[in-house]
Amino acid sequence: MLRLRAARLRLFETFIHTATRHRPEEPAHLATGRRGELAAYFYLRRQGYIIVARGWRSSRLRGDIDLIAWDEDTLCFIEVKTRTTRDVATAEAAVDEDKRRTLRRLARNYMRQLPKKDAAARFDILSIYFEKEKTAEFELFRGAFDWS
Numbered sequence: 001m002l003r004l005r006a007a008r009l010r011l012f013e014t015f016i017h018t019a020t021r022h023r024p025e026e027p028a029h030l031a032t033g034r035r036g037e038l039a040a041y042f043y044l045r046r047q048g049y050i051i052v053a054r055g056w057r058s059s060r061l062r063g064d065i066d067l068i069a070w071d072e073d074t075l076c077f078i079e080v081k082t083r084t085t086r087d088v089a090t091a092e093a094a095v096d097e098d099k100r101r102t103l104r105r106l107a108r109n110y111m112r113q114l115p116k117k118d119a120a121a122r123f124d125i126l127s128i129y130f131e132k133e134k135t136a137e138f139e140l141f142r143g144a145f146d147w148s
Contacts, residue, residue: 014026036128037066038084044069044126047140049076058109063102067126068110071142075114075121077107078142082128091127092141100145 041051049069067078079099081091084109103123111121125144130135
């Protein structure tokens with residue numbers, strides 16, 4: 001049992017290292033976004049969410065849903081926005097009407113695939129700030145926008 005735990009820990013550490021390291025050809029803002037999405041995953045799990053999909057895409061629609069998770073009996077479509085500063089604008093301000101429209105289309109497509117078609121669902125936005133390389137600060141907006 002102890003060997004299995006040690007193996008899982010090594011695998012997890014490898015995953016974290018690979019997922020968060022900066023790739024030389026990758027722009028810094030993409031690395032920040034990737035780091036934020038990973039931090040979001042663990043933050044939401046600590047909040048009791050059950051994550052069912054990361055970076056979900058439809059073969060028929062453009063865009064992706066960062067995280068899909070259950071919060072008790074509610075299916076949540078979560079948009080993660082990561083910033084290194086609050087100086088210009090809040091992270092959640094980047095979820096404009098075009099992005100909301102895209103998320104709604106994707107969410108409807110995802111819901112059509114569920115066996116239970118009448119599940120309660122909502123859209124959340126999770127803003128993450130890595131100011132001055134400190135640990136992440138999170139702001140979760142439950143029910144940030146509606147279906148219309």
